[in-house]
Amino acid sequence: MHTSEAALTAWARLVRASGAVRDAVEADLKAAGFPPLVWYDALLELDRVERGLRPFELERNMLLPQYGTSRLVDRLEKAGLVERRQCPFDGRGQYVAITQAGRDLRRRMWPVYAAAIERHLGAKLTEAEAKTLGDILAKLALAPSGCCGEGATRD
Amino acid sequence: MHTSEAALTAWARLVRASGAVRDAVEADLKAAGFPPLVWYDALLELDRVERGLRPFELERNMLLPQYGTSRLVDRLEKAGLVERRQCPFDGRGQYVAITQAGRDLRRRMWPVYAAAIERHLGAKLTEAEAKTLGDILAKLALAPSGCCGEGATRD
DNA sequence: TGCGCATCCATGCAGATGCATCTACCTCTG
């Protein structure tokens, strides 16, 4: 099986460009005195759901490892942005719910975040390019080849 | 200034997809008993240039922070894959040169690496899509908006 | 020549991450 030139180029640029853009957006957030991107993402997930989320749900939604989620919640909790609640129907589990402080912080972060995205991504692409980019990237997420077995063709 | 829907979607998918693909490729390398991606990248850079590279060159080429480069070279050196050489015309500087062991390792890693790229990226896109993706991502690297001032329009 | 300042690289320390493992609880089966 041959790996195409185009795929190799796309890989190289994907890694570089995404890293650079991500770092730039992170830097803008930090410069404004805000916590890292992953905090925002977690708060956003949690803000969507009234009852809170189970850690394993957060883990799936954010593509984080289990221990990463556990410790991220630790930090968010320590900062007063979320709280852990006992899960009523599963003694092993818990719900993680956003607090008002968490909602406030997320809301304050959004303008800075949006501006950073615009500056580091939006401003460099036309509308059509952004659309195309999103569409192609969506295909990469399909049929997870790394985690669920059944990645290559079955023989 | 409004941030377009398409740009926001592209951002979200860029972060997710690139993270997922990168993690999957890393995992394949690790599963084959190889060191992380960044080692490969560094060895590749160093393998291109006979005389070796100054750390600050490696730093620029790989978009790494200065201390990150310093410590990456430490690890590579400890593993016998590179060696530091005194710089003949700058007493502060040095050259980092790949060793034969480094070249060998890089060569052994390549088939696994290429297969991983094909599996996690190439196989999911058509040739045309990969080409388009690469072209669009290339535009993101232009006119660095995060690091050199002069990102937004001058007022 | 000597002094101020910039550049190159290293490093101490704190915080974050990866890995393996642990505890506690659930569920299924006989």
Place this chain on the structure above:
DNA sequence: CAGAGGTAGATGCATCTGCATGGATGCGCA
């Protein structure tokens, strides 16, 4: 109900990263 096996989540330890700073050398200018 007992016991096996699976799932939810936490955590000790080693490694890695970010940040600030330090030491050493080069360079420009009086």
